[in-house]
Amino acid sequence: MAEPSPDLTVAASGLIGPALSALVGVLMRHSQLVQRGERRFLSPFLLLEIPTVAGMGIVGGGVGSYLELAPSVTWAVAAVLGWLGPQALALLVRAVAQRAGVKIDPDKAAP
Numbered sequence: 001m002a003e004p005s006p007d008l009t010v011a012a013s014g015l016i017g018p019a020l021s022a023l024v025g026v027l028m029r030h031s032q033l034v035q036r037g038e039r040r041f042l043s044p045f046l047l048l049e050i051p052t053v054a055g056m057g058i059v060g061g062g063v064g065s066y067l068e069l070a071p072s073v074t075w076a077v078a079a080v081l082g083w084l085g086p087q088a089l090a091l092l093v094r095a096v097a098q099r100a101g102v103k104i105d106p107d108k109a110a111p
Contacts, residue, residue, distance in 0.1 A: 019061075021082065022078045023082065025082025057078050
């Protein structure tokens with residue numbers, strides 16, 4: 001059996017911290033929804049958050065890498081992204097793009 005590529009091993013180990021931090025962020029948001037009575041603690045919605053954890057962990061790790069942030073700051077970015085979720089991230093990206101002068105058709109833009 002072939003050994004995994006060292007680059008793949010480094011990339012995977014670099015995403016463990018951000019992914020765990022995104023998980024914490026998602027669980028914080030889930031807890032808030034439970035406290036407000038909008039979700040039950042153990043519900044199918046929790047399983048639907050798995051892709052959010054993975055995605056926000058990857059995005060948070062990528063942002064941290066791009067900005068050359070310290071690992072703990074990268075983890076904090078991933079946790080905040082996990083708490084905000086993908087819809088809030090889409091709104092943030094859209095706002096930044098519009099500020100940069102990019103024209104966005106509201107009929108074709110994601111929420």
